[in-house]
Every structure is written in C-alpha cells, then in structure tokens.
Amino acid sequence: MKSIITFIILFFAASAFSQTTISGKTLDKKGKPIAGANIYIDGTYDGATTNENGQFSFTTTTTGNQILIASFLVYESFKVTIDVANFQDKTIVLKESSNTLDAVVISAGTMESGDKARVSVLKPLDIVTTAGSAGNIIAALQTLPGTQSVGEDGRLFVRGGEANETQTFVDGIRVAQPYNATIGNVPTRGRFSPFLFSGIAFSTGGFSAEYGEALSSVLLLNTEDNPDQNKTEVSLMTVGLGLGNTQKWKKSSLSLNASYINLAPYQAAIPQNLDWNSPFQSLSGELVYRYNFNNGILKVYAAFDSSKMDINQENINGPEKIRVDLNNNNFYFNTSYNGRFGTGWQVVTGMSYGYSKNQIGLDLDNVNNDENAAHLKLKIKKNFSNYFKLLVGGDYFISKFDENFVPNLGITKTNGYNSNIAAAYTEADILFSKKLAAKVGFRASYNDLLAESTISPRISMAYKIAKNSQFSIAYGDFSQSPSVDYIKYSKYHQFQSEKASHYILNFQYSKDNQTFRAEAYYKDYSNLVKYDTQAIAYNSVFNNEGSAYAKGLDIFWRDGKTIKNLEYWLSYSFIDTKRDYKNFPTAVTPSFVANHTLSLVTKYFITDWRSQVGFTNSFSSGRPYNNPNETQFMNGKTKVYNNLSFNWAYLISPQKILYFSVSNVLGTQNVYGYDYAKNPDVNGIYNRRAITPTADRFFFVGFFWTISKDKKDNQLKNL
Amino acid sequence: MTKLITAFALFVITFLSAQGQQAVTPATAGQFEQGMGKAFGLWKEGKNTEASDLFERIAAVETTTWLPNYYVALVNTTSAFGTKDKEKIKVLLSKAQTALDTEMVKDQNNAELYVMQAMINTAWIVYDPMTNGQKLSGSTMELYAKAEAIAPNNPRVVFSKAEFEIGGAKFWGRDTKPMCAQIDKAIGLFSTFQPETAFSPSWGLDRALVAQRNCK
Numbered sequence: 001m002k003s004i005i006t007f008i009i010l011f012f013a014a015s016a017f018s019q020t021t022i023s024g025k026t027l028d029k030k031g032k033p034i035a036g037a038n039i040y041i042d043g044t045y046d047g048a049t050t051n052e053n054g055q056f057s058f059t060t061t062t063t064g065n066q067i068l069i070a071s072f073l074v075y076e077s078f079k080v081t082i083d084v085a086n087f088q089d090k091t092i093v094l095k096e097s098s099n100t101l102d103a104v105v106i107s108a109g110t111m112e113s114g115d116k117a118r119v120s121v122l123k124p125l126d127i128v129t130t131a132g133s134a135g136n137i138i139a140a141l142q143t144l145p146g147t148q149s150v151g152e153d154g155r156l157f158v159r160g161g162e163a164n165e166t167q168t169f170v171d172g173i174r175v176a177q178p179y180n181a182t183i184g185n186v187p188t189r190g191r192f193s194p195f196l197f198s199g200i201a202f203s204t205g206g207f208s209a210e211y212g213e214a215l216s217s218v219l220l221l222n223t224e225d226n227p228d229q230n231k232t233e234v235s236l237m238t239v240g241l242g243l244g245n246t247q248k249w250k251k252s253s254l255s256l257n258a259s260y261i262n263l264a265p266y267q268a269a270i271p272q273n274l275d276w277n278s279p280f281q282s283l284s285g286e287l288v289y290r291y292n293f294n295n296g297i298l299k300v301y302a303a304f305d306s307s308k309m310d311i312n313q314e315n316i317n318g319p320e321k322i323r324v325d326l327n328n329n330n331f332y333f334n335t336s337y338n339g340r341f342g343t344g345w346q347v348v349t350g351m352s353y354g355y356s357k358n359q360i361g362l363d364l365d366n367v368n369n370d371e372n373a374a375h376l377k378l379k380i381k382k383n384f385s386n387y388f389k390l391l392v393g394g395d396y397f398i399s400k401f402d403e404n405f406v407p408n409l410g411i412t413k414t415n416g417y418n419s420n421i422a423a424a425y426t427e428a429d430i431l432f433s434k435k436l437a438a439k440v441g442f443r444a445s446y447n448d449l450l451a452e453s454t455i456s457p458r459i460s461m462a463y464k465i466a467k468n469s470q471f472s473i474a475y476g477d478f479s480q481s482p483s484v485d486y487i488k489y490s491k492y493h494q495f496q497s498e499k500a501s502h503y504i505l506n507f508q509y510s511k512d513n514q515t516f517r518a519e520a521y522y523k524d525y526s527n528l529v530k531y532d533t534q535a536i537a538y539n540s541v542f543n544n545e546g547s548a549y550a551k552g553l554d555i556f557w558r559d560g561k562t563i564k565n566l567e568y569w570l571s572y573s574f575i576d577t578k579r580d581y582k583n584f585p586t587a588v589t590p591s592f593v594a595n596h597t598l599s600l601v602t603k604y605f606i607t608d609w610r611s612q613v614g615f616t617n618s619f620s621s622g623r624p625y626n627n628p629n630e631t632q633f634m635n636g637k638t639k640v641y642n643n644l645s646f647n648w649a650y651l652i653s654p655q656k657i658l659y660f661s662v663s664n665v666l667g668t669q670n671v672y673g674y675d676y677a678k679n680p681d682v683n684g685i686y687n688r689r690a691i692t693p694t695a696d697r698f699f700f701v702g703f704f705w706t707i708s709k710d711k712k713d714n715q716l717k718n719l
Numbered sequence: 720m721t722k723l724i725t726a727f728a729l730f731v732i733t734f735l736s737a738q739g740q741q742a743v744t745p746a747t748a749g750q751f752e753q754g755m756g757k758a759f760g761l762w763k764e765g766k767n768t769e770a771s772d773l774f775e776r777i778a779a780v781e782t783t784t785w786l787p788n789y790y791v792a793l794v795n796t797t798s799a800f801g802t803k804d805k806e807k808i809k810v811l812l813s814k815a816q817t818a819l820d821t822e823m824v825k826d827q828n829n830a831e832l833y834v835m836q837a838m839i840n841t842a843w844i845v846y847d848p849m850t851n852g853q854k855l856s857g858s859t860m861e862l863y864a865k866a867e868a869i870a871p872n873n874p875r876v877v878f879s880k881a882e883f884e885i886g887g888a889k890f891w892g893r894d895t896k897p898m899c900a901q902i903d904k905a906i907g908l909f910s911t912f913q914p915e916t917a918f919s920p921s922w923g924l925d926r927a928l929v930a931q932r933n934c935k
Contacts, residue, residue, distance in 0.1 A: 038772040
C-alpha cells in the first residue's frame with residue numbers, strides 16, 4: 001500500500017514538473033500563414049509568437065484541459081479548450097475581424113471630416129484654413145463636389161436641389177434655422193462657429209433612414225466631446241470682436257463664446273455694390289456643456305444671435321429704391337445623451353428647440369414672422385456581433401410658423417401653419433465579410449398638417465475590390481414637406497410632401513493622405529409644388545404635380561503626399577438637371593444650377609516663415625436665367641463665374657496668429673443672374689438689372705490670441 | 720522630423736542597454752521575474768513582436784501590476800518610431816494605446832503612464848506633423864503638466880517634457896536655455912532616482928546625456 005502511495009505521489013510530482021510541448025501553425029481562411037500572432041494558454045505566461053510560416057511551438061507546465069488563445073490585431077481572438085497532452089502540430093484558422101481599421105465602410109453619398117472618420121475628405125482645420133471660407137462652415141463645404149456655388153444666396157444647394165432640401169443636425173438633432181437671416185440677393189452664412197465641432201459628415205444623397213425631412217442632403221455636425229484644456233480666446237478682426245472661454249473639470253467642461261460683428265468699417269473701406277443704410281451687425285453667443293458619465297456623455301448646446309441690416313435695394317420695376325430693413329433674433333437649444341448599456345446596446349436621445357423671429361420692413365410695409373421648431377429623438381442601437389447591428393428609432397418634429405403682413409394702408413394679413421411629424425425608422429448594418437457590407441432600412445412617417453403617411457426604403461452596399469479601393473451603391477426614397485413659402489398657405493390648399501429617389505454609384509480610393517472619389521448619381525423628383533401666379537400668394541392655385549430629374553458625376557481628389565508641405569484638393573461636378581416646378585411653363589434647368597463646377601483648394605505651409613498660405617479657385621460655367629424678351633423660357637445664360645481667393649496665416653508666437661484673407665483677387669466682374677422688370681417699357685422691352693456680388697472683393701484681417709496655461713494652443717482652427 | 724526619428728531610434732538602443740542589466744534574472748526568482756526577464760531578453764535581441772507578446776501574456780495574468788502593459792506600450796511605441804511603413808505605425812500605436820488605456824483606467828496617478836501617453840502622442844505628431852502637430856501638441860503639454868504635478872522629481876518626466884519643449888522652441892526660434900537647464904536637472908535626478916522595483920522604468924539617462932550634448 002505504502003509503495004502504491006509513494007508511486008502516486010511520485011507520479012504526480014513528476015507530471016507537475018514535466019513540460020508538454022504545444023505546437024502547430026496559424027493560417028488565415030485562405031490557408032496563408034499568419035506571422036506575429038500571439039498563441040498562449042489562458043492564465044499563464046506560456047505561449048509563443050508565430051514565425052513567418054505561421055508556426056509556433058512552446059512548452060507548458062500545465063496539464064489536462066486548458067484554454068488556448070490565439071490573438072492577432074486584425075484577426076478575431078480564437079479560443080479553444082485543448083488537452084495539453086494532445087496538442088501538437090495542430091492548425092489554427094483565424095478569422096479576420098470585421099472590427100478593424102480596414103473593413104469596408106459604405107461611402108456612397110457621404111463625405112466625412114474629423115477624427116472618427118475613416119477617410120477624411122475634409123479635416124477639421126480645413127473649414128477655417130480654406131481661403132475664401134472666412135470661418136463659414138457652409139463656404140468650406142461648397143468646395144466639395146455635388147454642391148453648387150450660388151453666390152447671391154450663400155446656402156448649400158446640392159445636386160440640383162433647392163437650398164431647403166438640405167437638413168442640418170447638431171449631435172443628431174435637427175437645427176430648424178441653420179442660416180443667418182438675410183434679404184434677397186445678399187448671401188447668408190452658417191450660424192455656427194466652426195471650432196465647436198470636431199466632426200462633420202456631409203451627405204449629398206442616399207443617406208441613412210435615421211434622417212428624414214430632407215430631399216437632397218444632410219449635414220451632420222458633431223460637437224467636440226472633450227476640449228483639451230482651460231483657455232481664453234480673443235479675436236480682433238476688421239469685422240468685429242470675439243471672446244471665448246473654456247473651463248474643464250474632472251468630468252465636465254463648459255465652452256462659451258460671444259462675438260460682435262459689424263461690417264461698417266469694411267463697407268467704408270471697400271466700394272459696395274449695395275446702398276447700405278445701416279451695415280450688417282450681429283451679436284451672437286454659443287455655449288456647450290458636456291458631462292461625462294461612466295457609460296455616456298451628455299451635451300447641451302445653446303446658441304443665440306441677433307442681427308440686423310438695412311439697405312436700399314435697386315428696383316427694376318420703378319425708379320425708387322426699395323428700403324429693406326431686417327431684424328432677426330434667433331435662439332437654438334439642443335441637448336443630447338449618448339450612452340451605452342448592457343452588452344452592445346447604445347442609446348442616443350435628445351431634443352432641440354429653435355426660435356426665430358424676423359421683422360422685415362419693406363418701405364412702409366412690414367412683415368413679421370416667427371417660427372418655433374422642436375425635435376425629439378430617440379435611437380437605440382444593438383450590436384449583436386461585429387457582423388450585425390440593428391438600429392431602431394423615432395423622431396417627432398413640431399413646427400409652428402406665423403407671419404403677419406402689415407401694409408401701410410389696408411388690413412393685416414395673417415398666414416401660418418402648425419405641423420407635427422412623427423417618424424419611426426429601423427436599419428440593419430450587415431457585414432457579410434470584411435469586403436462586403438450592406439445597410440438596409442426604412443423610415444415611416446406621418447405628417448398631421450398634410451394628413452399623409454409615407455414609407456421610405458433606404459439601401460446601400462459597399463464592396464471592397466482591393467486594399468485601398470471600393471465601390472458603393474445606394475438607393476433611397478426621400479420625402480419632405482414643402483417649404484414654408486408654400487405651406488404657410490395651408491389654409492387655402494392641402495399640400496402633399498415632395499418626393500425624391502436617389503440612385504448612387506460611388507468609387508473610392510484612399511491611401512496615405514490621398515483620396516480619390518468618383519460618384520455618379522441619378523435623382524428623380526416627383527410631387528413638387530407648382531403655382532400659377534407670378535409670385536407665390538394666398539390666391540395662387542397650387543398643385544403637387546411638378547417633377548424633376550438630376551443626373552451627374554462628382555469627382556474629388558485630395559493629395560497631401562506628393563509635394564511636401566502642400567495639401568490640395570480638386571473637386572469637379574457635372575450636372576444635367578431639368579425641373580418643372582414653381583410657375584415654370586416647362587421643365588428647364590433652374591437658375592441656381594451651373595452644369596460644370598470646379599474648385600481647387602491649396603494650402604502650403606512655409607516653415608521658415610511660420611506661415612500657411614492658401615489659394616482657392618472656384619469656377620463654374622454660366623447659369624440660366626429667364627429673359628422675358630425671348631419667347632423661350634429660361635433661355636439666357638450668364639457668363640462663367642470665377643473667384644480666386646487668397647489667405648495667409650502667420651504665427652507670430654505659439655499663441656498669437658495674424659490672419660489675412662482676400663476674395664476675388666483677380667477682380668473678376670461676376671454676374672449671378674438678372675432681375676427683369678415685371679412689365680415692358682414703352683418700347684415693349686423688359687429692362688433688366690444684373691445680380692452681382694455685394695462687393696467685388698472681401699478683405700479680412702484678424703488677430704487671434706489664445707491664453708492658456710501650456711502656452712501652446714492657438715486659434716489656427718478658428719481661422 | 721527626420722532628426723527626431725533618428726533620435727528615437729538611438730533612444731531605443733540606449734534604452735535596451737540600460738534595461739539589459741535587469742534582464743539577468745536569478746534562477747530563484749518567481750514566475751513574474753522570470754517572465755519579465757525573458758521578455759526583456761527578447762526585446763534586447765530585437766524580437767519586438769515576441770517581447771510585446773510575452774509582456775501581453777504576463778499582463779493578462781498579473782492584473783495587479785501596471786508594468787507589463789506599460790512595456791507593451793513602450794515596446795510598440797519605440798518600434799513605431801523605428802518604422803517607416805505608415806500602415807504598420809498605425810497598428811503599433813493602436814496596440815500601444817490599447818495596452819496603456821488598460822492601465823490608465825486603473826490608475827490616474829502614475830506619472831510614468833502620462834509620460835508614456837505623451838510619447839504615443841509624439842509618435843502621432845511625427846507620423847503626420849501637419850495634421851497632428853496642431854491637434855496633439857496642446858494635449859501633450861497638458862499630459863506633461865499632469866505628470867509633473869504628480870512626480871516633479873521623476874527624471875523621465877523632467878527630461879521628456881524638456882525634450883518636447885525644445886522641438887517647439889526651435890520652431891519658434893526661441894531660446895532653448897531653460898529647457899537645457901531642465902535637462903541638466905533631469906540628469907542629476909537620474910543619478911538619485913531609485914526605481915521602485917527591478918522592473919520599474921529606469922530608462923532615459925543615456926538619451927538625456929545626448930540631448931545635453933546637443934544643448935551645447
């Protein structure tokens with residue numbers, strides 16, 4: 001008996017110190033060896049790295065059943081229970097992880113900027129260092145393909161669509177009034193100061209079911225999650241003053257900024273094509289508060305601005321100029337929460353409220369309007385695996401608009417509308433392999449004002465043909481309630497939503513600071529609003545029988561690699577579109593469309609001068625206009641448009657920047673179109689007046705100073 | 720920038736010779752000591768992937784010490800400085816970042832971890848100076864400020880901060896004397912610095928001596 005016990009003890013002791021060899025090789029799905037994989041026994045140091053042939057071999061002192069792990073960055077970790085005594089010359093096949101940097105991402109329609117973007121078309125700094133953009137997010141986006149530069153308007157016109165067909169979202173929540181108020185033929189700019197946003201996605205079509213009430217495009221702005229440090233920023237500009245402050249605490253941070261803009265000095269220095277009674281002035285402020293929870297982030301964004309201007313507009317219909325006096329007050333508030341819970345669940349929820357009040361004086365008459373708009377949103381996303389994600393969500397949009405026309409003589413006319421739109425959407429993200437991905441979803445919505453429901457399917461797919469190249473396709477149906485110009489007359493006419501379908505084919509190549517995109521699209525519009533009078537009025541006869549198409553090709557090339565210190569991008573858009581809407585007698589190309597648009601943006605950094613110099617050249621072919629002296633409708637075409645802008649940022653010291661920019665360096669006399677008289681003169685001729693830029697050139701000089709503890713940060717990004 | 724890369728390649732070599740002495744582990748040492756010793760040995764032989772993998776395996780077992788993950792981050796970051804392949808740099812730095820994040824979550828009061836994060840940032844700046852220089856130099860300085868607040872007399876904190884500031888000062892054509900004085904101070908600190916354990920970070924003196932020579 002004793003000997004047996006001794007024997008057992010000896011046996012165990014021996015096995016405890018004995019070493020077993022584990023060996024084998026690691027292959028990928030195609031049978032190619034994987035070098036550099038880490039193969040080990042869970043809970044021990046025992047393991048090895050595979051060699052070039054994918055082989056590994058190591059010894060272990062463990063016995064019995066153990067968990068063997070094989071891990072390698074771009075592959076999914078492989079776990080298997082093995083019997084250490086019997087794991088020699090085995091083969092492990094690793095599956096490529098979908099959650100890696102090089103998996104395919106659908107790129108049809110969408111151009112992204114920011115840190116989280118895989119392929120950045122614009123970098124965050126670009127918004128402000130692009131010559132000619134003057135800190136206007138919208139102007140920088142107009143250097144991307146698919147957009148039309150409509151100089152007298154300033155808003156985004158995408159692929160043959162009207163400006164109101166683009167919907168803007170901040171942190172996923174709608175902004176009902178994204179532009180500063182303005183008056184006819186004086187261009188507007190985006191309300192938001194660019195430096196609060198760390199990521200921008202701009203979709204020119206085929207976007208996700210998450211976004212609705214947009215026929216053409218969505219612009220998604222995401223506020224920065226965490227500012228880097230406490231700082232104070234001071235800006236002194238030829239057009240005004242700005243002041244900003246950021247405070248950072250352990251879990252939260254607050255950024256505030258305020259600016260006062262007054263164009264009086266600029267208008268005094270540069271000859272103006274307009275007759276100003278009082279220059280454009282605005283006072284605005286923004287606030288962003290962020291609070292980081294363990295599993296989520298809460299953001300509050302609020303913006304206020306008040307602006308006014310007063311001009312005498314030339315009037316082709318009479319010898320007297322018309323005095324237009326505009327006062328606008330705007331308030332926007334948005335709060336959102338983005339958090340994770342359970343395993344693979346994500347929730348995004350929030351609400352926004354926007355209020356805009358305009359008081360417009362037209363000679364002795366007055367127009368007052370105010371708009372209240374709110375958006376409530378809830379979105380839940382579940383990651384079932386790296387291969388399947390499901391999104392479900394809902395939106396509720398509330399809009400209330402009231403307008404009073406108070407004529408000098410006569411009675412006040414009141415128009416307006418109340419609209420509530422409820423929408424629900426769902427979308428699945430499916431990754432079939434690292435090379436093939438699809439997104440399938442639909443959006444259902446009900447509009448109580450129009451008393452109609454719509455269902456809009458959306459589908460997109462991407463296929464990677466080589467390491468750096470991929471094709472994407474997208475199809476989607478989009479609907480949007482008609483613009484406020486129409487639906488404020490809802491009490492006289494029952495309108496319907498306008499509709500569009502998008503078909504997109506995209507090719508993208510991206511490698512080492514070089515990106516090439518080519519996108520062909522076809523857009524089919526239906527249900528567009530038409531009316532039968534010269535101008536939209538309550539007594540117009542409306543219908544929803546308009547239609548349109550737009551097809552074209554957008555090309556983008558960005559290169560920051562070929563020439564040292566030089567970054568440049570080139571955008572070219574070709575568009576063929578005809579639209580039968582408004583009071584058009586036939587389908588024609590509308591006046592805001594130029595068939596060819598070409599932009600070249602360059603930025604060159606001169607280290608010795610501590611300067612960045614940039615040129616932007618925007619070119620577009622002539623735009624149509626309607627000449628009532630001709631029988632054919634919309635038969636005129638303006639001359640080509642060209643604008644070369646220049647900017648120079650000079651770093652005086654790490655925290656002081658001097659910035660200079662000038663637009664239209666060449667002094668090209670651009671014409672956007674013509675206004676024709678309503679009635680012919682005594683000789684039977686309709687007289688006209690050219691619509692031109694408000695001034696031939698825009699000069700800007702600014703000094704930006706950042707005060708922070710580390711003395712490193714500066715406002716280069718604000719420029 | 721080329722200068723910076725060369726400087727870091729040199730740094731890897733000097734670092735390894737400094738840590739080399741510790742790689743000799745007595746046979747009586749425990750599993751942790753043996754494992755760490757072996758990993759340093761692999762690193763010294765230039766087997767960076769193998770070294771990183773072993774540190775990673777140790778990290779998976781020894782969850783109470785920050786050192787193995789710290790070295791995963793250090794091995795991969797220094798490898799990134801020595802690589803020209805941009806794709807590979809991304810992979811190495813993301814590996815370094817993951818390992819460092821694991822420890823940063825556990826302890827926000829370790830100056831060595833902040834220095835490590837600052838080094839990863841510096842590697843990103845070298846990777847794409849035009850984009851990342853602007854974006855990361857502010858937060859990198861903030862990291863050094865935090866490290867300095869925690870451990871004002873840690874020689875790696877004092878030296879790395881000064882070295883990072885010299886890069887900026889040269890660009891602005893500023894006097895580098897204050898930073899050089901800091902480097903002198905760091906060298907003094909290296910001689911008195913006592914690593915907490917045999918495997919605690921102790922690198923940097925050789926590199927600081929090179930920087931000191933460049934100051935003159």
